[in-house]
Amino acid sequence: xxxxxxxxxxxxxxxxxxxxxxxxxxxxxxxxxxxxxxxxxxxxxxxxxxxxxxxxxxxxxxxxxxxxxxxxxxxxxxxxxxxxxxxxxxxxxxxxxxxxxxxxxxxxxxxxxxxxxxxxxxxxxxxxxxxxxxxxxxxxxxxxxxxxxxxxxxxxxxxxxxxxxxxxxxxxxxxxxxxxxxxxxxxxxxxxxxxxxxxxxxxxxxxxxxxxxxxxxxxxxxxxxxxxxxxxxxxxxxxxxxxxxxxxxxxxxxxxxxxxxxxxxxxxxxxxxxxxxxxxxxxxxxxxxxxxxxxxxxxxxxxxxxxxxxxxxxxxxxxxxxxxxxx
Amino acid sequence: xxxxxxxxxxxxxxxxxxxxxxxxxxxxxxxxxxxxxxxxxxxxxxxxxxxxxxxxxxxxxxxxxxxxxxxxxxxxxxxxxxxxxxxxxxxxxxxxxxxxxxxxxxxxxxxxxxxxxxxxxxxxxxxxxxxxxxxxxxxxxxxxxxxxxxxxxxxxxxxxxxxxxxxxxxxxxxxxxxxxxxxxxxxxxxxxxxxxxxxxxxxxxxxxxxxxxxxxxxxxxxxxxxxxxxxxxxxxxxxxxxxxxxxxxxxxxxxxxxxxxxxxxxxxxxxxxxxxxxxxxxxxxxxxxxxxxxxxxxxxxxxxxxxxxxxxxxxxxxxxxxxxxxxxxxxxxxxxxxxxxxxxxxxxxxxxxxxxxxxxxxxxxxxxxxxxxxxxxxxx
Numbered sequence: 146x147x148x149x150x151x152x153x154x155x156x157x158x159x160x161x162x163x164x165x166x167x168x169x170x171x172x173x174x175x176x177x178x179x180x181x182x183x184x185x186x187x188x189x190x191x192x193x194x195x196x197x198x199x200x201x202x203x204x205x206x207x208x209x210x211x212x213x214x215x216x217x218x219x220x221x222x223x224x225x226x227x228x229x230x231x232x233x234x235x236x237x238x239x240x241x242x243x244x245x246x247x248x249x250x251x252x253x254x255x256x257x258x259x260x261x262x263x264x265x266x267x268x269x270x271x272x273x274x275x276x277x278x279x280x281x282x283x284x285x286x287x288x289x290x291x292x293x294x295x296x297x298x299x300x301x302x303x304x305x306x307x308x309x310x311x312x313x314x315x316x317x318x319x320x321x322x323x324x325x326x327x328x329x330x331x332x333x334x335x336x337x338x339x340x341x342x343x344x345x346x347x348x349x350x351x352x353x354x355x356x357x358x359x360x361x362x363x364x365x366x367x368x369x370x371x372x373x374x375x376x377x378x379x380x381x382x383x384x385x386x387x388x389x390x391x392x393x394x395x396x397x398x399x400x401x402x403x404x405x406x407x408x409x410x411x412x413x414x415x416x417x418x419x420x421x422x423x424x425x426x427x428x429x430x431x432x433x434x435x436x437x438x439x440x441x442x443x444x445x446x447x448x449x450x451x452x453x454x455x456x457x458x459x460x461x462x463x464x465x466x467x468x469x470x471x472x
Numbered sequence: 473x474x475x476x477x478x479x480x481x482x483x484x485x486x487x488x489x490x491x492x493x494x495x496x497x498x499x500x501x502x503x504x505x506x507x508x509x510x511x512x513x514x515x516x517x518x519x520x521x522x523x524x525x526x527x528x529x530x531x532x533x534x535x536x537x538x539x540x541x542x543x544x545x546x547x548x549x550x551x552x553x554x555x556x557x558x559x560x561x562x563x564x565x566x567x568x569x570x571x572x573x574x575x576x577x578x579x580x581x582x583x584x585x586x587x588x589x590x591x592x593x594x595x596x597x598x599x600x601x602x603x604x605x606x607x608x609x610x611x612x613x614x615x616x617x618x619x620x621x622x623x624x625x626x627x628x629x630x631x632x633x634x635x636x637x638x639x640x641x642x643x644x645x646x647x648x649x650x651x652x653x654x655x656x657x658x659x660x661x662x663x664x665x666x667x668x669x670x671x672x673x674x675x676x677x678x679x680x681x682x683x684x685x686x687x688x689x690x691x692x693x694x695x696x697x698x699x700x701x702x703x704x705x706x707x708x709x710x711x712x713x714x715x716x717x718x719x720x721x722x723x724x725x726x727x728x729x730x731x732x733x734x735x736x737x738x739x740x741x742x743x744x745x746x747x748x749x750x751x752x753x754x755x756x757x758x759x760x761x762x763x764x765x766x767x768x769x770x771x772x773x774x775x776x777x778x779x780x781x782x783x784x785x786x787x788x789x790x791x792x793x794x795x796x797x798x799x800x801x802x803x804x805x806x807x808x809x810x811x812x813x814x815x816x817x818x819x820x821x822x823x824x825x826x827x828x829x830x831x832x833x834x835x836x837x838x839x840x841x842x843x844x845x846x847x848x849x850x851x852x
Contacts, residue, residue, distance in 0.1 A: 249746060
């Protein structure tokens with residue numbers, strides 16, 4: 146098996162609720178709760194989950210945009226000693242941010258409307274390689290061509306571009322510093338379906354060209370199935386199932402994963418009838434003890450409600466369920 | 473790689489000219505569509521030109537008294553002059569006046585002297601002055617052709633001084649106090665608001681409470697208290713600066729709040745995060761990404777703050793605790809019209825400066841409104 150590029154161990158990100166000038170906060174939201182996983186060099190690692198499951202928070206913790214409450218994140222860069230991201234100082238972080246880049250969800254808000262493309266894509270090069278003037282515009286022009294845009298767009302403002310083109314700009318910016326790891330946070334969710342496919346194909350082409358590793362955060366299973374090799378399913382801050390794509394889609398072991406997969410709309414109405422009626426997931430309060438999914442799980446037992454399930458290793462998958470593979 | 477981007481249709485869809493329009497150009501375009509604001513921009517510009525070249529535009533020396541011209545009502549400019557022989561010719565002029573004193577009521581009245589006129593012209597020779605403070609000149613934009621004549625277009629006051637000239641000279645103080653006051657507010661407001669919004673935590677708390685405290689004090693008593701502390705013996709220039717500071721005491725608070733709000737909302741914007749991830753330092757992020765994205769709002773709210781400053785100066789001077797004569801400002805001019813008798817006898821003392829203040833304040837307000845609408849990307 147290939148070497149790891151990123152190792153996340155027992156990562157927690159807890160946000161205090163309430164509290165103010167005179168009062169202490171009384172509760173926490175566990176946005177990321179005890180998450181561990183490895184990302185192998187060269188693969189595309191998918192993180193899926195419904196909104197509020199903590200996938201974006203997880204991505205931001207890895208980038209150290211947020212300071213995680215506990216746990217460790219190690220980045221293994223080629224030919225260098227591993228770096229611990231959670232304790233890195235600003236200087237090391239600035240350097241890490243060159244090898245680990247991020248593509249944002251919303252191309253509208255992640256491009257400053259007041260800067261030209263040259264500056265938007267080139268400001269990281271200006272900082273990291275000290276490029277300026279003609280050298281900078283040459284490099285940015287090359288990048289634009291690599292993501293399928295025209296060199297002439299250099300002096301335009303973001304408002305002159307369509308959504309798909311803007312996301313290409315976002316990708317160009319992420320690739321400018323020749324990174325090893327790119328975290329794509331819902332990189333295609335804001336685009337319409339035809340543009341999504343184009344963008345995904347572009348990202349796959351670039352992965353080959355630049356030897357990239359992707360962490361692909363998404364809520365759309367079809368997108369994840371298309372691009373990812375291994376997939377982590379998140380639910381309320383925990384990874385409930387981690388498996389390779391084929392195993393996950395052929396044989397989902399966690400009840401939540403199964404519910405997610407059955408919720409994917411089927412375009413063919415005849416096939417839809419065969420799939421039969423699905424039992425809808427009831428939405429309930431999250432219990433303090435036991436399995437977090439218990440209140441919505443159709444198979445929950447007293448054991449589920451009483452005890453937190455351990456991580457169980459089954460063939461090709463890590464599952465967080467007492468009855469994984471049985472129900 | 474992508475069929476869409478390279479298709480001829482896509483290129484045809486994007487004509488060459490508008491592509492390069494930046495946010496400022498778009499804002500200007502939107503602003504120009506706001507007719508009243510655009511007209512106000514010209515008006516405000518004109519008022520500031522008037523202030524800058526005050527001596528050139530003022531027909532008389534603003535402090536020249538005239539015993540034979542006390543409380544002269546505004547004189548109408550006439551175009552056609554009929555000579556005694558009945559022939560008429562085009563000649564800008566005002567009637568020459570003779571003062572009559574009614575011995576019973578001790579009231580003055582003026583009547584035109586038969587056959588005598590004061591011819592008027594453009595670029596006439598008049599009292600000597602220094603243009604912009606250092607260029608010696610004696611030409612005036614408009615006035616009596618004979619430097620010894622006097623014409624009161626907006627009337628005269630109790631010492632026979634020309635109200636029009638005094639209003640024009642007063643523009644310098646009144647309009648600049650707004651600018652200087654706003655500049656002081658800008659510096660205090662942006663730095664305190666920026667600190668408050670960027671660092672948050674207890675610093676934010678302290679600054680916000682101080683602002684709330686300052687805003688809860690009634691303004692007029694506060695100003696009066698501060699103004700009363702100005703020693704009477706101080707030179708006019710120093711008084712002027714102190715009054716400016718007093719006026720901007722309150723002005724910075726709303727600006728600081730606005731800046732803080734902008735910082736708070738921008739701090740969580742994706743493009744700010746992206747800029748940090750690009751390796752920019754905090755200061756670079758603020759300078760290159762944050763300030764440009766709210767500078768248009770700042771300009772708009774500053775423009776809206778200028779008229780408030782002007783009004784504040786006017787009320788202080790009117791109450792007699794701001795600027796003192798011999799400094800000429802719109803406020804000190806209004807002070808001349810404080811008693812009812814003066815208003816009945818010489819209403820122009822109230823009407824002329826009052827109208828000027830209303831025009832300036834309205835124009836600045838419209839200008840600020842237009843700028844704010846143009847700066848707001850969500851406004852239609």
